[in-house]
Amino acid sequence: MDIKEIIAEMHNQEIDSLIILKPENITYLSGFKPSNSSILVLKDDPVLFTSKMEMDDALNQSKIQVEELKSLKEVKKMLRGTVGIENSLPVSTYKKICNDFETKLTDVVEFSRIIKSNYEVNCIKKAIKIAETSLMNIEISGTENNVAAELEFNMKLEGSIKPAFDTIIASGIRSSLPHATVSPNNVEYPVVIDWGAVYNNYCSDTTRTMVESEKQAEIFEIVLEAQKEAIKVIKPGIKASYVDKVARKVIEDYGYGKYFIHSTGHGLGLEVHEKPLLSQNDESKLHEGMVITVEPGIYIKDEFGVRIEDVVHIKKKAVLLNKIKKKITV
Amino acid sequence: MDIKEIIAEMHNQEIDSLIILKPENITYLSGFKPSNSSILVLKDDPVLFTSKMEMDDALNQSKIQVEELKSLKEVKKMLRGTVGIENSLPVSTYKKICNDFETKLTDVVEFSRIIKSNYEVNCIKKAIKIAETSLMNIEISGTENNVAAELEFNMKLEGSIKPAFDTIIASGIRSSLPHATVSPNNVEYPVVIDWGAVYNNYCSDTTRTMVESEKQAEIFEIVLEAQKEAIKVIKPGIKASYVDKVARKVIEDYGYGKYFIHSTGHGLGLEVHEKPLLSQNDESKLHEGMVITVEPGIYIKDEFGVRIEDVVHIKKKAVLLNKIKKKITV
Numbered sequence: 001m002d003i004k005e006i007i008a009e010m011h012n013q014e015i016d017s018l019i020i021l022k023p024e025n026i027t028y029l030s031g032f033k034p035s036n037s038s039i040l041v042l043k044d045d046p047v048l049f050t051s052k053m054e055m056d057d058a059l060n061q062s063k064i065q066v067e068e069l070k071s072l073k074e075v076k077k078m079l080r081g082t083v084g085i086e087n088s089l090p091v092s093t094y095k096k097i098c099n100d101f102e103t104k105l106t107d108v109v110e111f112s113r114i115i116k117s118n119y120e121v122n123c124i125k126k127a128i129k130i131a132e133t134s135l136m137n138i139e140i141s142g143t144e145n146n147v148a149a150e151l152e153f154n155m156k157l158e159g160s161i162k163p164a165f166d167t168i169i170a171s172g173i174r175s176s177l178p179h180a181t182v183s184p185n186n187v188e189y190p191v192v193i194d195w196g197a198v199y200n201n202y203c204s205d206t207t208r209t210m211v212e213s214e215k216q217a218e219i220f221e222i223v224l225e226a227q228k229e230a231i232k233v234i235k236p237g238i239k240a241s242y243v244d245k246v247a248r249k250v251i252e253d254y255g256y257g258k259y260f261i262h263s264t265g266h267g268l269g270l271e272v273h274e275k276p277l278l279s280q281n282d283e284s285k286l287h288e289g290m291v292i293t294v295e296p297g298i299y300i301k302d303e304f305g306v307r308i309e310d311v312v313h314i315k316k317k318a319v320l321l322n323k324i325k326k327k328i329t330v
Numbered sequence: 331m332d333i334k335e336i337i338a339e340m341h342n343q344e345i346d347s348l349i350i351l352k353p354e355n356i357t358y359l360s361g362f363k364p365s366n367s368s369i370l371v372l373k374d375d376p377v378l379f380t381s382k383m384e385m386d387d388a389l390n391q392s393k394i395q396v397e398e399l400k401s402l403k404e405v406k407k408m409l410r411g412t413v414g415i416e417n418s419l420p421v422s423t424y425k426k427i428c429n430d431f432e433t434k435l436t437d438v439v440e441f442s443r444i445i446k447s448n449y450e451v452n453c454i455k456k457a458i459k460i461a462e463t464s465l466m467n468i469e470i471s472g473t474e475n476n477v478a479a480e481l482e483f484n485m486k487l488e489g490s491i492k493p494a495f496d497t498i499i500a501s502g503i504r505s506s507l508p509h510a511t512v513s514p515n516n517v518e519y520p521v522v523i524d525w526g527a528v529y530n531n532y533c534s535d536t537t538r539t540m541v542e543s544e545k546q547a548e549i550f551e552i553v554l555e556a557q558k559e560a561i562k563v564i565k566p567g568i569k570a571s572y573v574d575k576v577a578r579k580v581i582e583d584y585g586y587g588k589y590f591i592h593s594t595g596h597g598l599g600l601e602v603h604e605k606p607l608l609s610q611n612d613e614s615k616l617h618e619g620m621v622i623t624v625e626p627g628i629y630i631k632d633e634f635g636v637r638i639e640d641v642v643h644i645k646k647k648a649v650l651l652n653k654i655k656k657k658i659t660v
Contacts, residue, residue, distance in 0.1 A: 037508055052592075053508050053591055054509060057507065057509065085421055087420055087422035088420045088422070089419075089420065089422065089423050090420070090421070091416075091417065091419045091424045091435070092417035092418070092435055092495045093414055094424075095435065105422055105425065144489070145486065146487065148486065149483050149486035149487050150483075152482065152486065153479050153483040156475065156478065157479050159514075161496060161511060161512070162492075162493070162496060163492070166365075166492060177387065178383050179366075179384060179387065181491060182491070184489075190471050261382055262382075262383050
C-alpha cells in the first residue's frame with residue numbers, strides 16, 4: 001500500500017495521528033532505516049524524528065519530512081485528535097506522550113505490509129537468490145560453526161549486509177531442536193540448514209535437510225509430501241489455518257503428528273516473521289500479493305529432525321520463489 | 331546483582347511482581363536466551379513462560395522455573411499486588427494483562443545490569459579478544475564490504491555467534507558518517523573500523539581509525555588526546571556527564587567542537603548500548619564494576635571522520651580492557 005492509502009485507512013479507523021517506533025514500519029513508510037531510536041508521526045502531514053547522528057542519512061533517504069529528535073515534548077506537539085498506537089509501542093513512551101489524548105491500538109501499518117508490491121517481491125527474490133547461490137558455493141563439511149561461517153561470508157560478499165537471522169546448521173541429534181543454531185561439532189546426518197539473506201532490508205528464509213539413513217529419508221519424504229500438499233491448496237481466499245491443517249494432516253496420517261511442534265509458516269518481508277502466521281489458530285484469509293513460507297517439520301526427540309522450507313508468492317495460486325532443489329547431496 | 335537482591339530491590343520499590351519481556355533481561359535473570367517471545371514474571375517464586383518450541387532449551391538453561399506460554403491469561407494469573415512494568419513493555423501486553431492491577435514503571439533489572447560481575451567482565455574480555463584477534467588476521471584491502479565479510483568470518487570461527495552489531499568499515503569520505511556500515515567501494519583513507527563480537531551473549535565494541543594524510547593524522551591525535559583525558563578522569567563517584575565534558579573540552583579547544591556529534595560513550599554488556607550514557611545530560615554517577623566505552627570522534631562533513639573507541643572496566647580507576655594498539659597500519 002502506498003502511504004496515502006495507509007493514511008486513508010487510518011482515518012477509516014477514526015485515527016487522526018499515529019505514533020510509530022517500530023523500525024521496520026518506519027522503513028516501510030519512509031524508505032529510511034533507522035539504526036537509532038526514531039519516531040514517525042503519521043498524519044496528513046507526517047513527520048519523521050531522528051537523532052542528530054542520523055539526520056544526514058534520513059534526509060537523503062526519507063520520503064517523509066525529517067526533523068531532529070530533541071525531546072518527546074516536540075513529538076507530542078505533533079499529535080492531534082485520536083492517537084493511534086502500535087502494539088509494540090513501549091509503555092514508557094505511551095505514558096509520556098499519550099496521556100492527554102484518546103488512544104486506539106491499531107495494526108494498520110503491519111496489516112498493510114502483508115500485501116507485497118512488485119518492488120518488495122523482487123527484493124525478496126534477490127535475497128533468496130543470494131542465499132541459494134551462497135549455499136551452493138560451499139562444502140557442507142567440517143564443524144557446524146564453520147559451515148555457517150562460510151555460508152554467511154558468501155552471503156555478505158553477494159550483498160547481504162547480514163544474515164536475516166542466526167544461521168541454523170543443526171546436525172545429528174541437534175537437528176531434533178528446531179531452534180538450535182550451530183555447535184563446534186563436526187556435521188553429522190541429517191543436517192538441517194535454515195538460513196536467510198537480506199537485500200534492501202528484505203529477508204529470505206529457506207530450510208533444506210540433508211539426509212542419509214533410510215529412516216531419515218523416510219521422514220524426509222513425509223515432510224516433503226506435507227509441504228507439497230500445503231503449497232497445492234494455497235490460493236487467495238482460503239484461511240491461513242487451512243494450510244496448516246493440510247500439512248499437519250499428512251504428517252498425522254503417517255503417525256508423526258506429535259512431532260510437528262511448530263506452525264506451518266509465516267509471512268516474510270522486512271521482518272523474517274510477519275503476518276500471517278500459518279497456524280492452527282490464524283483464521284485470517286490469504287490474499288493475492290502475500291509472500292509466505294511453508295515449512296513443515298518432524299522432530300523426533302533425542303533422535304533427529306527434518307524441516308523443508310520454501311517461500312511462495314500468492315498469485316492466483318502459490319508461486320514458488322525458491323530455485324534450489326529440495327534434496328541437497330554432498 | 332543476584333536474583334534475590336533484585337527481588338529485594340523490587341520489594342523496596344513496593345513492587346510485588348514484575349513483568350519482563352525484554353530478552354536481555356530474561357537472559358540476565360534466568361540464564362536462558364529466548365529467541366521467541368517469552369515472558370518472565372519476577373516475584374518471590376518467579377516463573378518463566380516460553381514457547382513450546384523452546385521448552386527444551388529453556389528447561390536446560392533456565393535457573394528459574396519454566397512453563398509453556400499458552401496464553402496471556404495464564405501469565406496474568408501469576409501477577410499479584412502492585413505490578414512492575416519495564417519501559418520497553420509493549421503497550422498491547424500492558425493493556426491485556428495489567429488492566430486489573432496497580433502498576434509502576436521500573437528499571438530495576440536494567441539498573442542492576444549496570445554493575446558487572448566477574449563472570450560478565452570475563453565474557454566481555456573474551457568478546458574483545460575474539461574481535462581483536464579477528465581484525466589482526468585480515469588485510470584491510472579490497473572493498474569495504476569484503477573487509478567486513480572477512481572480519482565477521484574470523485569472528486565466527488573464533489566463537490562469536492554473530493557480530494555484536496553491523497560492522498562498520500567506513501572509509502574515505504564515508505568515514506564522516508558515524509553510522510555508515512559498509513559500501514562496495516574499495517577502502518580509502520581514513521578507514522574507520524567499528525566492530526564487535528559476542529561471547530556467551532556479551533558484546534564487545536571497539537573502533538580504530540587508520541589514517542594517512544597529515545590532516546588525518548592531526549585529527550587522529552586530537553581524538554586520541556580527548557580519549558586519553560576522558561579515560562584519565564574516570565573513577566567511581568564522578569558523573570557520567572563529566573567524562574563527556576572532559577573529552578568534549580579537548581576537542582573544542584582545538585576548534586572542532588561542532589564536529590563531535592555524538593556522546594562520549596555508553597555501558598556495554600548483554601546489549602551493545604546500555605546504561606550509563608556518557609552524555610552531556612547523564613547526571614548519574616559512575617560506580618565500581620561498570621563496563622563502559624569511551625569513543626570520542628570528529629566528523630568533518632564531506633571530508634572525513636576519525637573515531638577511537640575502547641572499553642574500560644571501572645575499578646578504583648578505569649582499567650582498559652582492549653589490547654589492540656590505537657594506531658593500526660597496513
